[in-house]
Amino acid sequence: GESVGLHLPTLSVQEGDNSIINCAYSNSASDYFIWYKQESGKGPQFIIDIRSNMDKRQGQRVTVLLNKTVKHLSLQIAATQPGDSAVYFCAENLGPDNNAGNMLTFGGGTRLMVKP
């Protein structure tokens, strides 16, 4: 079946640098994408989302870019801080107009390590 996958399992950055975490998806019918942050022993924490009718969305220090042509999603974190160290997951959803619109399919995760 189609699934979401990640290019890099571990990303190590210096504090203050920008981080880019990538995700590839294969289901062209996916309508909605979410980035989650998961710290050790905790549940996934919502960071930012984007719908397929957009190609960029900005939050506080985070930006999500969606390239539907190549089915690629990225999360950019500006001025990365030690508190950003965690595993980051992308997840996709087929959207509310689809019978499977409630189910999130998660990627494998990228571990971000921020060096002080």
Next chain:
Amino acid sequence: EPEVTQTPSHQVTQMGQEVILRCVPISNHLYFYWYRQILGQKVEFLVSFYNNEISEKSEIFDDQFSVERPDGSNFTLKIRSTKLEDSAMYFCASTEILGGSAYFGPGTRLLVL
């Protein structure tokens, strides 16, 4: 900020025993979910629940699993006869609308011995 809560945080049980994992979704949310994460693996969808019935379920959610909303605030996952491979973190989540942003609870770590 409203959040999803789950109890217990940890549960140890013997193989073959029944367990009930409890969740309190965000109060104005209408859609409820259970996901699980086996150690070191992806988060996997189990089931979604809306209007007092299951709306979707995965292949993992077999006859040993059931969900219930016993009252206006709780949402439970029952595993009737636990197996070793049921050991995982179980996350409850909720959304306000269909296809909306899912907010996850802190999880219950289930260990089946």
